[in-house]
Amino acid sequence: MKLDKSLLSGSTGLLVLKLLEDGDKYGYQMTEELRRRSDKTFELKSGTLYPLLHTLEQKGYITAWEEASDSSRPRRYYHLTDTGRKHLAEKEQEWRTYADAMVKVLKGGEGYA
Amino acid sequence: MKLDKSLLSGSTGLLVLKLLEDGDKYGYQMTEELRRRSDKTFELKSGTLYPLLHTLEQKGYITAWEEASDSSRPRRYYHLTDTGRKHLAEKEQEWRTYADAMVKVLKGGEGYA
């Protein structure tokens, strides 16, 4: 089944921050883990992920550090800051509020009309 | 609490079609009913609603008819077509899939790492 990607847009930041709650991770790893944890529902594209990570870093929610490596291209690990952790908690609450409201509307309007 | 409007963006079309499932409605009425049924969580702006209605009409999901009136500005009522009804069912299913995946990710990754 082809899913409309825009159905939950705006929540990608929340998902990424949530992944970092468990510990530092690098971009590609996040893509993989998100696919796994969501049973292939969320497939983050590189064109979405990397600009998003830069934005989250600019906002102070995450910080980056580079894995030391001689030969190959270094991995950029990201770390969830205290500010990011607070922001994540707020966003999680917001999502629950929205999801609850959605359920209410989808339940039907028989009792209202 | 100020809610981030973009958190569930993309689902507005689904909400509007859902409202029309109960019967024909006009734009302003949808705004009111959506606010009521969602306990003030969803507040549809006119700048969002009217262009959206025109788009849904173009796609054949809804049809419009004007309330007969001599003096005042006529209300534009919208009707859910069969195509729209099918589309609504698909979108509802998609939303449930996404919401389920969201819950899985937000549950935490302890069991995965």
Added chain:
DNA sequence: TTGACTTATGTCGATATTCGATATATCATG
């Protein structure tokens, strides 16, 4: 009666989000 508020539909430009395409580079596997 005048001013404010609600009802009602609509456009426009700005902003944000996401995707697809493209680019680059390393490593493992056949």
Added chain:
DNA sequence: CATGATATATCGAATATCGACATAAGTCAA
């Protein structure tokens, strides 16, 4: 040695939403 996986990144296009603005009729109180 070519293909695919790993890994990060940019760019332009498409889309969604909002805030501001415009218009116009009805209601209600000072």
